[in-house]
Amino acid sequence: MKKILIATKNQGKAREFCAFFNPRGFKVLTLNDLEQIPQIIENGTTFTENAMIKAQTLTKLLGTVTLADDSGLMVTALAGRPGIYSARYAGDHDDAANNAKLLRELSGVAKNERQAVFHTSLVVTRPQQTPLTVVGEVTGEILTKARGTDGFGYDPLFYLPKLGKTFAELTSVEKNQVSHRGKAIQQLSQEFDGWWQNNKE
Numbered sequence: 470m471k472k473i474l475i476a477t478k479n480q481g482k483a484r485e486f487c488a489f490f491n492p493r494g495f496k497v498l499t500l501n502d503l504e505q506i507p508q509i510i511e512n513g514t515t516f517t518e519n520a521m522i523k524a525q526t527l528t529k530l531l532g533t534v535t536l537a538d539d540s541g542l543m544v545t546a547l548a549g550r551p552g553i554y555s556a557r558y559a560g561d562h563d564d565a566a567n568n569a570k571l572l573r574e575l576s577g578v579a580k581n582e583r584q585a586v587f588h589t590s591l592v593v594t595r596p597q598q599t600p601l602t603v604v605g606e607v608t609g610e611i612l613t614k615a616r617g618t619d620g621f622g623y624d625p626l627f628y629l630p631k632l633g634k635t636f637a638e639l640t641s642v643e644k645n646q647v648s649h650r651g652k653a654i655q656q657l658s659q660e661f662d663g664w665w666q667n668n669k670e
């Protein structure tokens with residue numbers, strides 16, 4: 470069976486990729502399935518650079534087909550922060566602490582100035598092949614209080630005015646239809662099969 474390693478420890482992300490790769494006959498593995506997880510220094514300056522570093526490091530080290538996702542939230546009133554530092558915004562990789570810090574930093578900011586963009590860069594690598602890169606973005610607003618219990622990360626604070634809901638109030642299917650990652654995956658679905666067949670091995 471074909472296998473793809475999703476270069477993540479984040480189960481929320483991994484779930485969103487299974488729906489894409491399982492129907493294509495891929496077994497999906499994540500970093501949680503490896504006995505030893507290599508340390509990868511994500512020292513790029515953009516989401517795409519960081520995703521490229523993660524995917525290429527693992528393909529070189531393990532010879533696996535690998536997909537890396539680097540995502541984050543860019544808040545206009547915070548000059549684009551937390552951006553590429555979204556996972557460690559509050560110091561540790563802790564969703565509750567990150568959300569609390571976001572609310573603190575935006576306290577007193579008016580509703581019409583709470584715009585934010587969620588970004589995802591995906592890079593897929595395979596030995597001896599040019600990497601495939603796709604991106605996706607969605608614009609929304611940061612609420613003043615969390616709403617909803619589904620999803621992960623910043624989902625309870627990220628509100629979509631056109632749906633009247635936060636990402637955490639959507640089912641995973643609904644979220645995939647409108648989210649940054651969902652849009653990147655739609656782009657991937659246009660490019661992946663051709664890229665896969667083009668392998669020179």
Ligand SMILES: O=P(O)(O)OP(=O)(O)OP(=O)(O)OC[C@H]1O[C@@H](n2cnc3c(O)ncnc32)[C@H](O)[C@@H]1O
Pocket residue numbers: 476477478479482538539540541542555556557562564567620621622623624636648650
């Ligand atoms: O192992 P990796 O893949 O690096 O997982 P991560 O959780 O560290 O992920 P990122 O480096 O891409 O950091 C993104 C941050 O943004 C959050 N995030 C990413 N996608 C999200 C989504 O769809 N909804 C809510 N929060 C999201 C996530 O929880 C992190 O805090």
Ligand SMILES: [Mg+2]
Pocket residue numbers: 556
């Ligand atoms: Mg990370």
